[in-house]
Structures are given as C-alpha cells and as structure tokens.
Amino acid sequence: MTPTLVRHDPVRDWVEIQERMLAPLYEAVYERLGVDAGTRLLGLDCGSGLALLMAAARGARVAGTDPDGTRLEQARQRLAAYDADLAGSPAAPGPYDVITAFHPTGRGTRTPGALAAAVTRSAVRGAAVVLAGWGPPERCASAPVLGLAARLSEAAADGSAGPPVPRDDLDERVARAGLRPDGSGRVACPFGYADLDSAVRGLLSTGVFDPAAAATDTSQVEKELAEALHPYVRGDGTVWMPNVFRYVIARVP
Secondary structure, X not given: OOOOOOOOOHHHHHHHHHHHHHHHHHHHHHHHHOOOOOOEEEEOOOOOOXXXXXXXXXXXXXXXXXXXXXXXXXXXXXXXXXXXXXXXXXOOOOOXXXXXXXXXXXXXXXXXXXXXXXXXXXXXXXXXEEEEEEOOHHHOOHHXXXXXXXXXXXXXXXXXXXXXXXXXXXXXXXXXXXXXXEEEEEEEOOEEEOOHHHHHHHHHOOOOOHHHHHHOXXXXXXXXXXXXXXXXXXXXXXXXXXXXXXXXXXXXX
C-alpha cells in the first residue's frame, strides 16, 4: 500500500534526511588527503555545508560556494562557529590547496570549463581537486530507482530532460579541465531510511526528480517513487539501498 506522503520541504529534507548518506564519501576523501589544521579547502556547490563542516571539524579553514541561496543559508548556520567564507559566486579569495566538487546525487552540473575557471582563480599549484560521482550501476541499488526520474521526464514537451544518474565521466572532466590525475577511490555509501515516507522525501530532495515533477506533477512522482522503493523495504519498515560512489583526485599543474 502506498503511504500517505506529507508535503516535503526539499532543503529541510536534504539536511535532515539525505545529506548524511554522503558522509562516508567526505570522510574517506579527507582522510586520504590528510585534511587538517594546515588545509585551506574550497567546496564548490557546497549545498547546505555538511562536507565543509566535517572539514572544519578537522581544523581546516573552509570556504564554499553554491548558487542556491536557501541551501547556502543552511551552510552559514551550520558553520557559524567557524571562520568560514560562504558565497553564491565567485569563491572567496584563496589560494586553496584542496578544492572539492561533491555532487554525486544530481544537484551539481559543473562543466569542465567552469571547473577549470574556478581552479585557475582559486587554487595553488599542486592543489588537490576532488570530483565525485556514482560508482558502477550494478553496485548502486539506488540506480534503478533514480532511473524512474528519466522515464517520467520523457513526458516533457521539450524532451530536454537527461538521465538522472550521469555516466562516470570524472576522468574525462579532469582531462578537459587541464588537471593532472592523481588517484581515485570507491566508497560505500548506503542509503538507509527510517521508513518509506522518509525515503521518498530524501530522494526527492536531491533534485534528481525535479524535471519529472515539472513534466507530470509532484504527487504522481511521489506515488511512483514510493512504488519503486517497495523492493528495498525491509521487514521492520526501514528502507535500505547499498551504493558505491567513486571519487577522483587530480592536481593543479
């Protein structure tokens, strides 16, 4: 039976439900790079700031940019205890020795050209630039669920909606941005939810389903998403989807 879904607030649901699913990715990258009190870190498309908060807790001096003013305000609240520079665009003056572009769940659309411009403007020579994305589809239980967004979006009159789970083009983006590859890794980031309603709200907060909602309507998307999630509902009512994410580290030449 499809649950009765409450009207969701995408930013609140992202902060309270979905964003924490990516914490293992952030932590793995910071551990590998040795992010600490000697690090100046810039987060591109930083959203509501969890990744920056985790870096700041390690002692790093952090800054972030995001075009979404509501999410950026959440980041400001989270980082109020730290001397963080947060802005819509461009980034606060650097230079930075670590630049991250964490946006694997669909919010970010940073092009190689924009990435190269941000790096040129903000990074020191030899700085680490980190891009992240989905791992192999066969290792991401969420992939078929998120694929629903593409199928629903086909109803759009202009046909402009693309696939919600992008192919793994991280290496290509590194090359086109003029960066030097310096390793990669994979991190398990399971999506776990207290119940079906939380799962629907969390996934909707990623923005992946926004084109589908525009092409049809939000209630229809909620209904079909809930149905697609049923195979992942466990006996106790929780929802569990194992996923693997990939990150690439590059260096500024």
